[in-house]
Amino acid sequence: MKLSKQQLKEMASKAIDGKRAAIIALGESILREPELGYKEFKTAEKVKRVFGELGIPYRDKLALTGVTGTLKGAQSKSRIAVMAELDALITAAHPCADPNTGAAHTCGHNCMTASLVGVAYALAGTEVMKYLDGDVDLMAVPAEEYVEIEYRKKLIDEGTIKFIGGKQELLRLGELDNVDMVVMYHNGIHVEGKLACAGYSSNGFVGKLIRYTGRAAHAGASPHLGVNALNAANIGLMAISMQRETFQDKDSVRIHPIITKGGDLVNVVPDDVRLETYVRGNNVAAILDAEMKVDRAFKAGGDAVGATCEITTLPGYLPIQPNEKLVDIMYANEVALLGEANVVRNAPPMKGSTDAGDLSYIMPMLHAGFGGIKGDLHSKDVVVADPELAYIAAAKCMAMTVIDLLYDEAAAAVDIRKTFKPSMTKEQYLKEWGKL
Numbered sequence: 001m002k003l004s005k006q007q008l009k010e011m012a013s014k015a016i017d018g019k020r021a022a023i024i025a026l027g028e029s030i031l032r033e034p035e036l037g038y039k040e041f042k043t044a045e046k047v048k049r050v051f052g053e054l055g056i057p058y059r060d061k062l063a064l065t066g067v068t069g070t071l072k073g074a075q076s077k078s079r080i081a082v083m084a085e086l087d088a089l090i091t092a093a094h095p096c097a098d099p100n101t102g103a104a105h106t107c108g109h110n111c112m113t114a115s116l117v118g119v120a121y122a123l124a125g126t127e128v129m130k131y132l133d134g135d136v137d138l139m140a141v142p143a144e145e146y147v148e149i150e151y152r153k154k155l156i157d158e159g160t161i162k163f164i165g166g167k168q169e170l171l172r173l174g175e176l177d178n179v180d181m182v183v184m185y186h187n188g189i190h191v192e193g194k195l196a197c198a199g200y201s202s203n204g205f206v207g208k209l210i211r212y213t214g215r216a217a218h219a220g221a222s223p224h225l226g227v228n229a230l231n232a233a234n235i236g237l238m239a240i241s242m243q244r245e246t247f248q249d250k251d252s253v254r255i256h257p258i259i260t261k262g263g264d265l266v267n268v269v270p271d272d273v274r275l276e277t278y279v280r281g282n283n284v285a286a287i288l289d290a291e292m293k294v295d296r297a298f299k300a301g302g303d304a305v306g307a308t309c310e311i312t313t314l315p316g317y318l319p320i321q322p323n324e325k326l327v328d329i330m331y332a333n334e335v336a337l338l339g340e341a342n343v344v345r346n347a348p349p350m351k352g353s354t355d356a357g358d359l360s361y362i363m364p365m366l367h368a369g370f371g372g373i374k375g376d377l378h379s380k381d382v383v384v385a386d387p388e389l390a391y392i393a394a395a396k397c398m399a400m401t402v403i404d405l406l407y408d409e410a411a412a413a414v415d416i417r418k419t420f421k422p423s424m425t426k427e428q429y430l431k432e433w434g435k436l
Contacts, residue, residue, distance in 0.1 A: 003131050005407045009333075012122035012399040016392060019121040023395065024387045026050070027114030031096050031384075034088030034103040034110075037143030037166065038155065040065045043086045043113065047140045050117045054124040056138070063161065063169040069120065069138040071129050073406055078134035078413035080402055081176065083184040083356075084116035085109040085144040085166070093380035106382040108187030108373050111390045113140060115185070118395025123402065134406035134413055137179060142166035144355055146316060149207055149276050150260070153314065164207065164314055165355035171362070172430060180417045181326065181364035183401055184356060185394050188377050189347050189369035195338050195389055196397070197347035197369040198331035199324075203252055205280040205316035205353050206291050210236070210257075210298050214307040216271040226269030229307045230262055233273045236301025236309070243293045251286035252351055255279050255294060280353060282319050315433045320357040321423065322346065325416045326366035326401075333400040334368070337393055352377075358433070361423040364416050366401070370394040 003011070016023070026046060033042050044065045051058045056069040065086060087109060092102035120138055123129055129136070143152075143166035155161045163169045170176060189197045212233050217226030240255055247253035257277035263270030279294050281287040295311055302309030327345065334343040347369055356367050372390025375381030384390050405413040424432065 005403055008128050008131055008403045008407065009400045011126050012128055012403065013396045015122045015126045016118045016395050016399065019118065019125070020392055023114050023118045023121070023391050026117055027110045027384070027391050030110035030113055031105050034096065034098050034105045035086070036090070036101060036103045036148060037087040037145055038064045038152065038161065040086035040142050044140060047113065047117065050120060054120055056120060056124050062175055063142055063166050063173060065142040066166060066170060067140040068175065071123055071136040071138070073129050073132040073134045075133040075410070076135050077410040078180045078406060078417065079137065079178055080134060080405055080413060081137040081139050081179040081182045082116060082119050082398055082402060083139045083141055083182055084112035086113060086140050086142050087145050089145040089147055089378060091378065091380055094382065106378050106380070107145065108377070108390070109144070111187050111372065111384060111394070112185065114391050115395040115398065116140060118391065119399045119402070122395065122399035128403065132403065132406035132410070133408070134410040136402060141170060143169070146207060146278070149209055149314065153209065153312070165317060165358070167355040168315070168358055171359065171426060176359070176363070179363065180413060181323070181366070182356070182359050183326070183366045183398055185368040185370055185398060186354070187370055187373045187390055189371055191344050191347050194344045195342040195371045196334045196393070197344045198334055199322040199327035199345070199366060199368060200320065200347040200350055201282065201322060202320040202350040202357055203254065203280040203282050203353050204284065204287055204319040204357055205278040206287060207314040207316045208277050208279065208291070208294065209312040209314070210275040210277070211310045212273045212302055212307045213310070214269065214271040214305070217269045219267045219269050223269055227271070227306050228269050229273040230270040232301040232305045232307035232309065233259060233275060234301070235304045236298040239297035239300050240294055243297060246293065247290060248286070252282040252349065253280060253286055253290045254351060255290065278316060280351070282349060284318070317353045317355045318357040318361055318433065320354065320365065320367055321360040323360070323364040323366060323416065323420065326364055329404045329412065330366055330368045330397060330401050333397045333404070337396055358429065362426055362429055363422065364420045368397070
């Protein structure tokens with residue numbers, strides 16, 4: 001006898017409830033052993049261990065640390081990728097930060113990965129897949145946080161990777177060639193009084209490495225013989241500030257440089273000064289306009305004092321373009337689980353960025369949001385305040401959304417893919433965005 005969608009959703013939710021303790025324990029374990037992007041070896045092993053226990057065939061070491069487990073349906077009329085992110089970022093003051101690297105899960109990726117495993121319990125630990133007419137890739141993805149840019153640039157120069165972001169790299173490697181659409185979520189929706197949202201847009205950005213080269217001299221006895229690269233950097237930063245009135249509010253431009261090396265010794269005129277920055281905006285035209293002004297400002301700093309300015313621009317992330325049909329399905333599941341009063345369909349645009357945005361230009365993408373985290377993301381104050389929401393409800397809604405997509409000849413998924421109009425093909429993306 002064929003089970004209804006509602007019966008399958010109840011089966012999936014019951015399986016997640018039965019594994020509640022294991023899911024939360026995994027999230028807490030990942031929290032206590034944070035790893036930076038392209039270095040998530042321990043975290044990947046934890047995911048593989050669960051896949052192995054469930055008998056899910058998987059491939060690992062994808063873009064260094066990524067893991068994909070594949071579930072087969074009764075038919076293969078569509079293929080859905082359910083994604084989670086493995087990496088932490090550097091927040092050394094966080095109570096659970098790694099004392100050696102400063103890495104900490106202050107963006108909720110530990111919750112995402114645990115919820116991905118929750119989806120695995122829901123689909124592979126039950127008979128749900130027998131009633132679905134499509135396949136599911138459970139993808140634990142490395143390196144969403146665009147950090148340690150110099151380190152990753154070194155990996156690029158060595159030919160180990162081509163892109164800073166993990167989803168970009170998996171796309172390049174062909175790991176998404178057979179995927180029809182992507183479903184994922186992120187913790188933290190920042191909508192007062194709401195527990196979840198079904199989708200939102202975001203900023204995109206390009207990344208930049210800036211190096212000023214001057215001439216060293218004794219800072220006290222003969223500074224006139226030196227060329228101060230730090231002074232050049234300060235002028236460049238001030239010149240960027242003078243550009244801010246030229247950015248239009250509608251474009252949500254954000255520029256936030258840091259100095260990663262300000263000199264070597266206090267009594268030596270700095271001759272090697274390095275910076276990193278993003279240039280963000282909510283559309284590509286605004287990003288390219290702003291990054292031209294940023295380059296001009298940095299170069300002016302070098303010209304002013306006679307230092308050399310070298311700028312390396314790297315492809316960052318594109319803004320998220322939500323697929324409204326996927327948003328509709330997730331919204332219905334969030335309402336069913338959490339109540340209409342607690343859910344917003346589309347949250348206000350996120351001023352941050354994610355490499356999920358890149359995928360949304362090429363295939364249908366769902367990037368939902370769930371609460372359960374307290375404190376400002378990327379800060380030392382981040383804690384999981386509501387594990388039931390952050391881990392369990394998120395896993396249930398993703399599993400329920402997969403069921404909606406792949407039930408009854410995978411009709412919903414087939415329709416979404418058929419009607420989707422990509423902004424660019426994979427080949428165009430690799431050529432146009434990757435050429436940076």
